[in-house]
Amino acid sequence: MEKNCYPRLLCDLSLLLQNVKAVTTRCHALGIQVTGVTKGIHSRLPIVRQFVSGGCDQLASSRLEQLKALREAGLGLPTMLIRVPMMSELEEVPRCCDYSLHSDLSVLEALEEVCARQNVTHKVILMADLGDLREGWWDQEEFLAAALRVERALPHLELAGIGTNLGCYGSIVPTVEKMETLAALAQRVEEAIGRALELVSGGATSSFPLVHQKTMPKKINHLRMGEGILLCYDLQKLWGIRGLDDISNHVFTLQTQVLECRSKPSCPVGKLFLDAFGHAPVYEDRGIRKRALLGLGKLDVGDIGDLIPRDEGVLVLGGSSDHTILDVEDCPRAIKAGDLMEFDLNYPTMLFLTARDVFPIEYLGG
Numbered sequence: 539m540e541k542n543c544y545p546r547l548l549c550d551l552s553l554l555l556q557n558v559k560a561v562t563t564r565c566h567a568l569g570i571q572v573t574g575v576t577k578g579i580h581s582r583l584p585i586v587r588q589f590v591s592g593g594c595d596q597l598a599s600s601r602l603e604q605l606k607a608l609r610e611a612g613l614g615l616p617t618m619l620i621r622v623p624m625m626s627e628l629e630e631v632p633r634c635c636d637y638s639l640h641s642d643l644s645v646l647e648a649l650e651e652v653c654a655r656q657n658v659t660h661k662v663i664l665m666a667d668l669g670d671l672r673e674g675w676w677d678q679e680e681f682l683a684a685a686l687r688v689e690r691a692l693p694h695l696e697l698a699g700i701g702t703n704l705g706c707y708g709s710i711v712p713t714v715e716k717m718e719t720l721a722a723l724a725q726r727v728e729e730a731i732g733r734a735l736e737l738v739s740g741g742a743t744s745s746f747p748l749v750h751q752k753t754m755p756k757k758i759n760h761l762r763m764g765e766g767i768l769l770c771y772d773l774q775k776l777w778g779i780r781g782l783d784d785i786s787n788h789v790f791t792l793q794t795q796v797l798e799c800r801s802k803p804s805c806p807v808g809k810l811f812l813d814a815f816g817h818a819p820v821y822e823d824r825g826i827r828k829r830a831l832l833g834l835g836k837l838d839v840g841d842i843g844d845l846i847p848r849d850e851g852v853l854v855l856g857g858s859s860d861h862t863i864l865d866v867e868d869c870p871r872a873i874k875a876g877d878l879m880e881f882d883l884n885y886p887t888m889l890f891l892t893a894r895d896v897f898p899i900e901y902l903g904g
């Protein structure tokens with residue numbers, strides 16, 4: 539990669555490996571397998587390799603094309619599709635992954651036909667909606683009937699397990715009670731089919747606090763984790779979970795250059811109308827303030843307001859497709875054109891920054 543090419547993303551692979559190990563060690567100690575979820579970093583291979591080295595048991599993404607690439611890379615771990623597939627994707631599902639999550643019986647019936655035609659068997663995990671209102675069966679009897687149908691009548695599908703997802707759409711906390719509901723449901727499925735399930739999947743990063751606090755019910759033996767390994771911003775900074783200091787928030791560093799830095803009024807001057815995106819923003823008049831203009835924009839990170847400046851006293855004001863504007867009046871460091879500014883990422887900025895092949899990522903350590 540060219541030097542001095544900004545904006546760019548640094549990824550510290552050694553720190554990442556520590557993070558993976560910190561999570562898998564805690565989970566494995568309680569008999570919980572960890573699927574490393576790689577959709578947030580576009581399944582970039584140097585990053586995924588740390589998931590493998592750090593002890594993840596499977597790899598997962600929401601996108602089939604990423605799973606296909608992971609399989610072709612020959613990383614030695616089973617792969618899992620964690621967004622329930624579209625009807626139109628079924629032909630590719632067994633070709634791209636070993637497991638997939640499901641929430642609709644007609645999709646499962648169609649997948650059975652595909653697998654029969656391809657002469658393969660495929661592992662499925664049935665999702666129960668425990669209140670977050672995204673994917674999953676709502677009615678437990680209907681859920682049970684679907685599980686039985688897969689077990690008894692769909693010979694090319696293997697009922698590998700059941701799972702749930704919380705805290706994504708509905709912002710529902712994965713409490714011990716929710717996990718006990720899932721465990722009880724798993725129990726009922728196992729009694730109905732007369733054997734143990736391979737996986738009882740208790741959710742994503744948001745379920746990890748129960749592992750960390752050792753309150754996860756025994757029956758839960760699987761988590762699907764992305765954010766908590768890659769950033770751990772949510773659990774540490776938003777949830778305020780203590781004792782996670784061995785998981786670093788600084789695996790990623792976004793760097794870009796200052797284009798100009800000068801004092802200007804904090805309110806635009808003239809007749810206010812609409813910005814470049816058709817919105818009418820509100821500006822707070824704080825008088826004359828020092829502002830830094832950066833080469834970085836919505837094209838790179840989606841929502842500029844998600845950026846987390848590393849420097850103290852720096853405020854993100856906004857920007858446009860290719861510009862970001864910071865208030866640096868209270869920053870102790872003198873800032874001038876050509877200087878570098880650094881940012882931590884949250885999930886959406888990481889998602890945007892890693893998605894475009896043209897965006898430079900420099901890997902350190904590893």
Ligand SMILES: *Cc1c(COP(=O)(O)O)cnc(C)c1O
Nearest residue numbers: 575620703742743762763764765
């Ligand atoms: C994205 C996703 C995950 C991983 O979520 P994190 O918060 O990154 O750990 C797990 N399960 C499902 C179904 C998902 O869609």
